[in-house]
Amino acid sequence: MRFSGLLVAHILFWRKFANSVKSGCVSRELRTAGLISRRDTAGGFAFATATAGQAIPGYTKTGIRKSKTGRWRAAALITLNLFMIAHIIQWRVMGKTVSPIEPSETMHTLQKGFVNAGFIFFTLAILATLIFGRFVCGWGCHILALQDLCGWLLKKIGLHPKPFRSRLLVYVPLIGALYMFVWPTAYRMFHNPENAPLIPEFTNHLVTTNFWQTFPSVAVAIPFLFICGFVTVYFLGQKGFCTYACPYGGFFGLADKFSPGKIRVTPACNQCGHCTATCTSNVMVHAEVKQYGMVVDPGCMKCMDCVSVCPNDALYFGFGKPTILVPKSNAIRKSYSLTWPEEIVGALVFPGSFLAVRGVYALVPFLMALGCATVTTFLTLKLWRLLRAKELSFYRFNLKSSGKIRKAGWAFAALACAWIGLNAHCGWVRYQEFLGNLAFQKIKLPDELALAQANPARWLSPADRENILRGKEHYQAASNVGLFVNSEALPKLAWFEYLLGDAKQSVQTLGDAAAHQSGESKALSLYYRGAILNRLGRYEEAQASLGEALGERDDLILARQEKGESLWQLGRREEAISVWTDAVERNARLVLVNNELAGAKRLSGKLEEAAAHEKQADQFTPNDPFYHWILARRLQDLGMAELADKHFQQAGDLDTDKGGPQLR
Ligand code: SF4
């Protein structure tokens, strides 16, 4: 069926539906009040003709009773949002709080063993859904609240979101859920080079000081909410995001099939269809209750609107057989928005769009990418119809009539082309970023070895250089055409530059990266910048950069060690010793810092203290020639010649034992 046919199908559906309804489908209140004319009720289509569109208190213009649960649900969702705001304020005021009560946090539990509030919430929500059905979605989801708000606002301006019905895209939420929550464990089963346990050891992460760590920045959150709220509702219907994108809904929908708690029907039902007309989850309530005695569609979010609007009070929430135990029937014929070829095109466009936008510029999170992909799929298919169909409309806009594209049609085409073009552009940038990331992952040279001296060229094979060169080109290609700065790609580009011998440019790029970063990633960029500046002999700048890194993350111990080196080279030796001492107090096993302290104490004549640090360092020094060589290089730069010679000697001895190249 074509989009233009959707309206026709809709009308046909209601006509057929009207033929099947019985008289008496008007609420008792209306009948008692005499607000329905005899002709109307006899026609059996009372909800469409009640009092000629006159507003009756407690009824819609179409004569359907207004839902009384709608207000309760709105109150519950507003309260939920207020609690979320209170949670953030409490964290800002007190500095620590309960970890985010957000299902996505479960990924950290499955991957790292972090038991957090999100995991507990999601587990309880799934268990509750297994018993009561999908209440959590309808009454406790902030994205649903946003969609309801958007739907309400659109209706206020006369736009009634139409449901988009696809046979294949409804599987997206479940696939998304499996990808988020099952794939990481499955992947570890088959690819686990470090032999990490399949189920990680659980640790308590119920309280956090870094509440926002796993959330996008405000600059990303605003378009995220706009796309997942307004845009999906506008194009795909009131529950567009829930139906075609939400991965949590994928699991809730599955759990709902097992739940005994369902919307059920009594013999009082006369098939008037008010329930179906009211349901914003696109459930064929009247047909399902007729066929199965209950609502079986896993999209039912137990909002209870249908129960509230039924003029015969025929619906109720009750327990009984779950969906899974009810034989499936083909009696209910659903109408779909797409033909099968369109479904297949949609099934190809969706993953393409998702891959193009997910993680592009290190900005677009998973859920937002799913939301974008649903919209891209819709716009692509609609645009295709605009080119092929003779008649096409969208909401009240006439896009094409008698084979001629109207003004609204051109505007729609321009909007669709802009969106799809932006998507394709994201795809190109993402492709370049992906290849850059791949090249970065192929680098096997340890950072410590690369940073032991200003030019690490001696450690790179021709193949390594080729890989690094290509990786650098890919990042630069992405950056040349990119619309935003990728703050995660910049430090990697800087590392490529450093490995290729351009330490000065690397310092510049790391500075740019830090300017676009915050928190831990900013601290790391500043640390690497400081370390490279130390190798270049620009100690004043290095010291400042490392100080900034520590300002971001006080626990970044490597920055402390490098800062000690800058201070030492600047002749501020007491300060250097103080910084190194601070570092070993935080971690007594630091080999290089203990060696540096040993060297410093030795130079100031404190031989006993020097011996103690040296002993402590030797205790934890790996028996590796490269490690000794790194120590030797760093100590030599600091003028601690005796200790440097000792490690050069050990590196040489171990290296000769292994028959490797001379480490000098
Ligand atoms: S259950 Fe639905 S179809 Fe049946 S009487 Fe109530 S509103 Fe009408």
Ligand code: SF4
């Ligand atoms: S079927 Fe009824 S309870 Fe379920 S979502 Fe639709 S209106 Fe709400």
